[in-house]
Amino acid sequence: MKPEIRILGVDDMPFTFDDRRVGVVGVVMRGNHYIEGVLHTDIEVDGLDATTQLIELITSSKHAGQLRAVMVDGGALGGFNVVDGEQLHEATDIPVMTVTANQPDEEALIAALRQHFDDWQGRWNIMQKGELCRVPLRYPLYVKPFGLPLDEATEMLKLSIMRGALPEPLRVAHLIATGVKTGESYGRR
Numbered sequence: 001m002k003p004e005i006r007i008l009g010v011d012d013m014p015f016t017f018d019d020r021r022v023g024v025v026g027v028v029m030r031g032n033h034y035i036e037g038v039l040h041t042d043i044e045v046d047g048l049d050a051t052t053q054l055i056e057l058i059t060s061s062k063h064a065g066q067l068r069a070v071m072v073d074g075g076a077l078g079g080f081n082v083v084d085g086e087q088l089h090e091a092t093d094i095p096v097m098t099v100t101a102n103q104p105d106e107e108a109l110i111a112a113l114r115q116h117f118d119d120w121q122g123r124w125n126i127m128q129k130g131e132l133c134r135v136p137l138r139y140p141l142y143v144k145p146f147g148l149p150l151d152e153a154t155e156m157l158k159l160s161i162m163r164g165a166l167p168e169p170l171r172v173a174h175l176i177a178t179g180v181k182t183g184e185s186y187g188r189r
């Protein structure tokens with residue numbers, strides 16, 4: 001795998017549950033060091049449009065033909081606006097992986113979904129797609145790859161981490177999203 005592989009990292013902006021919509025930032029990076037571009041869309045807080053908005057964002061981008069992977073920060077954006085990694089991969093023909101630093105607490109997720117959504121079962125079914133895998137890096141990550149085997153996903157993660165725990169495309173997307181929304185960015189691990 002080339003070290004200059006182009007990866008799109010996607011994260012949402014900070015929001016409150018009083019907000020109707022939330023911005024989503026995508027950062028196209030070559031490996032772990034060169035930013036090729038920044039993309040933006042918005043989605044409904046706790047809505048059902050994250051997957052379709054990401055499909056539109058990616059397929060309408062001039063970067064689409066060069067992307068070799070999409071990394072999404074977690075399995076949902078804007079609260080519980082669940083990203084269907086399988087559908088995103090099929091619609092864009094680009095491998096997708098959800099990435100998180102912490103193993104999700106399934107019981108807590110189900111309880112929150114049941115409490116807040118009549119359609120909780122449908123959202124949970126989407127969240128159950130794919131296999132959650134622990135990738136033992138310096139700081140372990142939990143990944144669901146769609147459209148690529150775990151060994152390739154692991155290699156992409158290793159290529160895209162500069163220091164710390166998170167792949168640079170996700171870390172930079174988080175910094176930009178936070179800075180645009182709050183006026184100052186702050187990092188994570």
